Amino acid sequence: MGNSNSSSSDPHFASASRAFTQKELEDLKSLFVSLSAQSNADSSQYVSPSVFKACFGIDGRLGDRLFDLVSQKRNDQRLTFEDLVIAKGIYEKGTNVEIEEFIYQLLDVTADGFVSRSDVEVALSEMLVHIFSHEHGSNFHQHAVNIFLESAKFSGKEESLAESIMSFDDFKLWCSLIPSIKKYLGSLLIPSGSDFQVPDLVIPESIGNQSVLLQKEYAWHIGGALNQHDLEEWRLLYHSSFHGLSFNTFFGNISNYEGPTLLIVKDKEGYIYGGYASQAWEKHADFYGDMKSFLFQLYPKASIYRPTGANKNLQWCGVNFSSEDIPNGIGFGGRPNHFGFFISASFDQGHTFACTTFGSPSLSRSTRINPEVIECWAIVPKGNHQEKQEAAIKGTVLERFKEDRHMLNMVGLANSSE
Known part of the structure; x- marks a missing residue:
């Protein structure tokens, strides 16, 4: 030939x-x-x-x-x-x-x-x-x-x-x-039909596509850091404009989901950014999570910041703690009261500092965050639809909130590295 x-x-x-x-x-x-x-x-x-x-x-x-x-x-x-x-x-x-x-x-x-x-x-x-x-x-x-x-x-x-x-x-x-x-x-020499999959964004009819922060171009950007099986369906669990700017409502909406999530914020400066939580949000008295988590920016520029390995201060979820050393709210990276990205339990303020956990800069114009919109999306892996997730709901309050067990990790918390 x-x-x-x-x-x-x-x-x-x-x-x-x-x-x-x-x-x-x-x-x-x-x-x-x-x-x-x-x-x-x-x-x-x-x-x-x-x-x-x-x-x-x-x-x-x-x-x-x-x-x-x-x-x-x-x-x-x-x-x-x-x-x-x-x-x-x-x-x-x-x-x-x-x-x-x-x-x-x-x-x-x-x-x-x-x-x-x-x-x-x-x-x-x-x-x-x-x-x-x-x-x-x-x-x-x-x-x-x-x-x-x-x-x-x-x-x-x-x-x-x-x-x-x-x-x-x-x-x-x-x-x-x-x-x-x-x-x-890196996929263009695969014949037509190759998978440049953008996740299917499942949004309640009452909210509508035009109201969400996560447009498909943003989803494609974030999905570049995920495995292909995580790009089938992303389901909107919480949107502050419709559910109210409330930590209790937020936590109630996400508590029945046991998989990874995206937390996205648009602040009053107009910046849009957030974090991918590889593990479910649970009440802890210390950092937890694994090295699959990352931070990202969506506007005015797009970037993803993966863990550097400098420390294991990945996810943070503090609920109803009275100690100032254990801030109430959700966050990623850095150290308590100096996170890479943090939203307080009041849901009306937060902060973002440069941190070595993800090698990330401050994600907004300033280090102080004043949220305007907060969203949380469930990452539903391929073959793991909502029915399976609902069957895996955690059973008891004791199982969900492991405060006693995690309090043992608090020794030396104030000196956690950035």
């Missing part, structure tokens, strides 16, 4: 071929034969750009750039079987650095050798159109592009360009703050 045979003298093809099993190579060959037939190629020796982009579900300048990279930048509008094997060998079987370098080159949509701010803006716009199919319209897409751009760093300079450029190190930092970017760009 022309260039499709494995006896090619191209050392790059020979090396890439060794990364695949025989079955994988046969599947790639079958894919190539199908695409080349659709391309009306003579003797089925190449795939055209239009057929390639339709198969992998990406169009526009980002699609053009992907075709350019996969076809070895020959600019002949022809993709051979060797090209496909070599590109997939790097993209799917390469080292982490090789994969990141390939993805980084994708952002250079102008193909001038530099990743400029305008390159990234174009790529982001086309990504969101691809994922959301104009669901919110161009205005909200531009809003989402802006918050993702706001967290990007452009430290490089090039005299031939009028704007700064994103270095490879800038790119890696950006991907750590917005892991959904790397997830998306």
Whole structure:
């Protein structure tokens, strides 16, 4: 089949071929034969750009750039079987650095050798159109592009360009703050139908989609830090504008859910941010939780801050304690009275400080939080619907509130590291 045979003298093809099993190579060959037939190629020796982009579900300048990279930048509008094997060998079987370098080159949509701010803006716009199919319209897409751009760093300079450029190190930092970017760009060579899943946001009819803070673009951003099985359904448990700005109501609404949750706040400065709690909210006299928890920002910029391992001060849930050393409220990271993110039990104030737990800055304009809207969402894992969650409701007050057991952990609490 022309260039499709494995006896090619191209050392790059020979090396890439060794990364695949025989079955994988046969599947790639079958894919190539199908695409080349659709391309009306003579003797089925190449795939055209239009057929390639339709198969992998990406169009526009980002699609053009992907075709350019996969076809070895020959600019002949022809993709051979060797090209496909070599590109997939790097993209799917390469080292982490090789994969990141390939993805980084994708952002250079102008193909001038530099990743400029305008390159990234174009790529982001086309990504969101691809994922959301104009669901919110161009205005909200531009809003989402802006918050993702706001967290990007452009430290490089090039005299031939009028704007700064994103270095490879800038790119890696950006991907750590917005892991959904790397997830998306790292999945484009999977044929159309690949899973860029955005969770189904289940909202009570009385509240309505327009009233919630968590728009789907925000959910896609947060979901970049979660496993695929956690992206099936997110259920709104509490919304302060409808349930009242009340800690007791909040805690009552979430107490029957035993899984992970998202806590999101919009403060009176207009900033939107929150935390992912990997474990259920329970009354404790000390920090608890595991290393799956993280903090995030949604507006005016989007970022995710995972645990650094500096300490285990992850989740905090204080209820009806009388000691000043055990603040009442819910929070993440830092130390008591100096959290990375904290909402007091009065639900009318809180604070956010830079903390080493998550390597996060203050999440708002100032360290003091004055909440305007508070939301809490249940993360319902795949195959674990609400009926199963209700069957797992904790039985007794003694089981739910383990104060006596956790009070033993209070020794030295005031000296907990940040």
